[in-house]
Amino acid sequence: MKFYDALQLDPAILKQKIAACNTGREKTYYWIAMVARSVLIVAFAIVFISLLSGVFGADNTPLAVALFCIMLGIRFVNFEYCIGDSLVTLAAALAILVLAPSAAAVVPPVFLVPLHFTAFFALLCMTAQRPEMGNGGLYSFAYIYLTGNPVVGEALVRRGLLALAGYLICGTILFIKHRDQHKTTRFHQVMRKFDLSVPVHLWQLRMALGVSLVLTAGQVFGVERFMWMGFACASLLSEYPYSGNPTTRFRQRMVGAVAGSCAFFVLYLVTPEAFHTWMGPLGGLCLGFCADYRYKTAMNCFGALMLATGIYGLQGAVLLRIVDTLLGVTFGLVFAALFHRLAGVRFLPALDSSEGA
Incomplete structure (x- = not known):
């Protein structure tokens, strides 16, 4: 495989290729590709976003x-x-x-x-x-x-x-x-x-209704950083194929949010102040090595908390991240159960029969 083609692969695929390699040289080749991919994405993101932000x-x-x-x-x-x-x-x-x-x-x-x-x-x-x-x-x-x-x-x-x-x-x-x-x-x-008997269309309806409700709740009740609630809820509802029981994603999101927030808290305390501005890019760099949803969730906390720390302070930002995530995934879990019960009366029997065919 050409190096450029390896750079286009998802970390999960690169890790599969590393596991399947028979020689250390092949493993090193794909590890270098993974590192280069992550560094290039973060570097390009900094340049692209900084340029557009500077202009607009x-x-x-x-x-x-x-x-x-x-x-x-x-x-x-x-x-x-x-x-x-x-x-x-x-x-x-x-x-x-x-x-x-x-x-x-x-x-x-x-x-x-x-x-x-x-x-x-x-x-x-x-x-x-x-x-x-x-x-x-x-x-x-x-x-x-x-x-x-x-x-x-x-x-x-x-x-x-x-x-x-x-x-x-x-x-x-x-x-x-x-x-x-x-x-x-x-x-x-x-x-x-x-047609709501088609899985993708039922998924679209549930996703749109759930996200619209959680965003509205966050805005109406004045939840600080309510978009974090929205991210957490959407992460549950975006799981596909359609499932009425997203408890696995619930646990993964909470574990990732708590672990990422705690890791950010500790790292922020033990590193010099000059390093703090680089903690967002560090999270993005580490994200390039993550294949598991829990680790991706943890690394995503770094950029979000870096911005929020300047507004709420370190402890306030970390606590808010965990609380908003809990509110979002709890809302998503309850909403998914209610939606599944209501949709099952009319749409899910047809969906199940179409899948069986």
């Missing part, structure tokens, strides 16, 4: 982060319909990511659930026809992150311009990588086939 303002850094993630994902995963419709829906998705979070910050609470549900459900329908490929988690992360970091006025105009720049970058990659795929499939054809 630090208050729009969250969208720069989201665009970086979308850009990485769109190289490998398309929307499962023709390139013309895909480019249109990419523009629509970015418009939702710009406008809906800012609207949610100013509308009366009574409109929050309809707004979040409509925006998030549309986002999933446009981008996540195959949830197992990761688009559901990618665009849900972007929506929740931006909802927790809304802007208004002149900053919103700059956010729109940043989204336009992101569209030109991501749209170009989408066209180059996927223009010859799904040529005969149109977006409206996909939408006409919407």
Whole structure:
């Protein structure tokens, strides 16, 4: 395998190849690829996000982060319909990511659930026809992150311009990588086939409803850093194939959040202050070696806590991370059980019979 091709592989696949190697030289080759991949991604992320933040303002850094993630994902995963419709829906998705979070910050609470549900459900329908490929988690992360970091006025105009720049970058990659795929499939054809007895469509509905409810609850009750609740809840509901019992993901998320928060706390205390600004990139670097969901969750804590420590202090940020995660996964677990019970009356028997066929 060429070194460039090895750099494109997920850490889980690289670790499988390392385990299957017969010689130390082969193992070293793939370990070097894994290290290089992680370093290059973090370095590129710093340059890309810093550049866009410098041009469009630090208050729009969250969208720069989201665009970086979308850009990485769109190289490998398309929307499962023709390139013309895909480019249109990419523009629509970015418009939702710009406008809906800012609207949610100013509308009366009574409109929050309809707004979040409509925006998030549309986002999933446009981008996540195959949830197992990761688009559901990618665009849900972007929506929740931006909802927790809304802007208004002149900053919103700059956010729109940043989204336009992101569209030109991501749209170009989408066209180059996927223009010859799904040529005969149109977006409206996909939408006409919407049926809640189909697992992916039931998953989309549950995901959109659950996330819209947890975000609304966080905003209405004034939960600090409520987007962390949203991330935790979405992590349970994004699991695919559809399952009415996400208890395994519940435990993994909590274990990862507690372990990552405690590791950050200890490392922050024992390292010099000059090192603290690098703890976010350190988490990103370590993330490049993680294949297990628990470890990924732990490493994701580093960047989040680095930003929050400047606002809430070290102890406040760590405690808030753990509490918000607990609230989010508990909400997700209860919601998944209720949704499964209600959906089972009408939709799940048909779903089960279709899977058996």
